[in-house]
Amino acid sequence: MAGKLVIFNHPLIHHKLALIRDENTGTKDFRQTVSEIGMLMAYEVTRDLPTKKIRIKTPVDYADAYTLATDVVIIPILRAGLGMVDAITSLIPTAKVGHVGVYRNEETLQPHEYYAKFPSNISSSKVLIVDPMLATGGSVAHTIKLLKDRGVTNISYVGLVGAPEGVKKIQAEHPDVDIYLAALDEKLNEKGYIVPGLGDCGDRLYGTK
Numbered sequence: 001m002a003g004k005l006v007i008f009n010h011p012l013i014h015h016k017l018a019l020i021r022d023e024n025t026g027t028k029d030f031r032q033t034v035s036e037i038g039m040l041m042a043y044e045v046t047r048d049l050p051t052k053k054i055r056i057k058t059p060v061d062y063a064d065a066y067t068l069a070t071d072v073v074i075i076p077i078l079r080a081g082l083g084m085v086d087a088i089t090s091l092i093p094t095a096k097v098g099h100v101g102v103y104r105n106e107e108t109l110q111p112h113e114y115y116a117k118f119p120s121n122i123s124s125s126k127v128l129i130v131d132p133m134l135a136t137g138g139s140v141a142h143t144i145k146l147l148k149d150r151g152v153t154n155i156s157y158v159g160l161v162g163a164p165e166g167v168k169k170i171q172a173e174h175p176d177v178d179i180y181l182a183a184l185d186e187k188l189n190e191k192g193y194i195v196p197g198l199g200d201c202g203d204r205l206y207g208t209k
């Protein structure tokens with residue numbers, strides 16, 4: 001059975017998606033809005049994290065309280081995934097951050113890895129892979145495999161815009177991984193871009209085109 005597929009249906013996320021899809025939105029607003037959507041999504045993505053009960057003393061009495069019972073590691077796929085990291089770490093300040101550098105070969109659309117660095121506690125942690133774009137799914141599938149090779153068992157993927165082709169690939173190759181997307185678009189075009197999508201996310205975040 002495939003993992004959970006969550007497509008967000010929330011007025012604030014729709015509103016912010018409209019902003020980043022608009023070709024007239026400049027780098028500053030694009031970057032800020034990608035981050036804001038990441039923060040809104042993080043709230044829902046972390047809904048099932050386990051908690052442990054503790055007893056604390058308030059100024060008035062004793063109270064049962066609940067704190068996170070698992071370590072959380074965030075793995076942005078460079079470059080575009082970096083645009084969602086600060087938003088999530090601001091909600092989970094104890095989260096550690098690993099990095100995976102993958103770019104797509106523009107002709108073959110195959111992922112090429114150039115960097116990988118993970119925190120030492122990764123195999124026992126809840127891992128959130130973040131990358132705004134799920135196109136062919138090659139970059140995310142490659143990253144999931146890297147993590148599984150290191151013993152990670154609890155992985156979710158969080159992105160902004162996905163194509164059906166990418167969702168299908170992750171569900172087929174990694175049915176244990178939950179997928180969270182702000183929007184599921186129509187298709188890929190002949191160059192492997194998501195239609196209607198938002199263009200090249202890394203270039204729009206960093207002003208490189």
Ligand code: PRP
Pocket residue numbers: 077078079080081102103104105109111131132133134135136137138139140166192200201202203
């Ligand atoms: C983009 C995007 C994803 C990947 C998605 O990165 O940020 O990582 O493409 O495509 P896929 O699902 O077909 O693998 P890109 O390769 O442009 O690298 P960049 O972020 O460094 O620009």
Ligand code: URA
Pocket residue numbers: 080133135192193194195197198199200201202
């Ligand atoms: N990567 C992007 O940044 N945009 C797409 O549409 C596809 C892959």
